Amino acid sequence: MGEQEVPAGARSGKRRLGVMGGTFDPIHHGHLVAASEVAALFHLDEVVFVPTGQPWQKTHKNVSPAEDRYLMTVIATASNPQFSVSRIDIDRGGPTYTIDTLRELRTLNDDADLFFITGADALSQILGWRDAEELFSLAHFIGVTRPGHDLTDDGLPEGGVSLVEVPALAISSTDCRARVAQGDPVWYLVPDGVVRYIDKRQLYRGE
Ligand SMILES: Nc1ncnc2c1ncn2[C@@H]1O[C@H](COP(=O)(O)OP(=O)(O)OP(=O)(O)O)[C@@H](O)[C@H]1O
Numbered sequence: 001m002g003e004q005e006v007p008a009g010a011r012s013g014k015r016r017l018g019v020m021g022g023t024f025d026p027i028h029h030g031h032l033v034a035a036s037e038v039a040a041l042f043h044l045d046e047v048v049f050v051p052t053g054q055p056w057q058k059t060h061k062n063v064s065p066a067e068d069r070y071l072m073t074v075i076a077t078a079s080n081p082q083f084s085v086s087r088i089d090i091d092r093g094g095p096t097y098t099i100d101t102l103r104e105l106r107t108l109n110d111d112a113d114l115f116f117i118t119g120a121d122a123l124s125q126i127l128g129w130r131d132a133e134e135l136f137s138l139a140h141f142i143g144v145t146r147p148g149h150d151l152t153d154d155g156l157p158e159g160g161v162s163l164v165e166v167p168a169l170a171i172s173s174t175d176c177r178a179r180v181a182q183g184d185p186v187w188y189l190v191p192d193g194v195v196r197y198i199d200k201r202q203l204y205r206g207e
């Protein structure tokens with residue numbers, strides 16, 4: 001891990017588009033550092049953040065409205081010219097599957113190679129995602145370290161995944177929501193504008 005080889009098959013001279021999918025409820029500095037670090041290591045031209053519409057594996061949780069999660073993601077990424085936000089998973093409707101996200105991004109960006117960024121926890125679940133075997137033909141996957149989770153590519157297709165060490169930030173959206181609910185600060189865990197947005201919309205108060 002660390003200094004990364006550019007994966008074989010990704011030296012095509014095409015635009016290099018990173019994809020950071022997440023529920024982002026709320027987006028925090030763990031997400032932003034992971035995307036920034038991968039962008040630098042893999043020489044990405046852009047990273048598009050894709051907030052989920054309905055995260056089907058989180059239906060037992062009280063997920064905030066998609067528009068709030070989308071706007072917090074826009075606020076958090078606005079100052080970085082390399083970062084953008086896509087509404088495709090929100091606008092598609094229904095449960096969000098990464099296979100649909102990647103198919104759509106491929107159609108919209110036929111001049112680009114895709115690099116899907118996931119934390120160690122999400123990577124370990126990937127074989128349970130819809131059409132898991134096809135995912136690796138649509139994008140190169142980049143698994144990043146996350147405190148409290150083992151980063152491994154066991155069982156995943158050879159050459160389909162790179163593992164990367166990123167600065168360890170022990171931040172989760174779950175913890176941010178719990179802190180707001182308890183009246184504890186989330187300053188410096190999430191961007192300042194996101195703190196203000198949570199306050200303005202009174203998110204997470206009753207949880
Ligand atoms: N602190 C972190 N360091 C590295 N990767 C992270 C970190 N937090 C989240 N990620 C990764 O970012 C992606 C989106 O995560 P998500 O929006 O579910 O945030 P979360 O903090 O895991 O949320 P929750 O606590 O609600 O499950 C996932 O691939 C996840 O593994």
Ligand SMILES: O=C(O)c1ccc[n+]([C@@H]2O[C@H](COP(=O)([O-])O)[C@@H](O)[C@H]2O)c1
Nearest residue numbers: 021022023052055096097098099129130
């Ligand atoms: O495709 C799937 O079946 C699938 C199942 C669970 C999670 N994902 C994707 O993994 C990313 C992180 O999801 P989450 O639920 O941890 O915020 C996000 O882009 C989700 O759409 C995808």
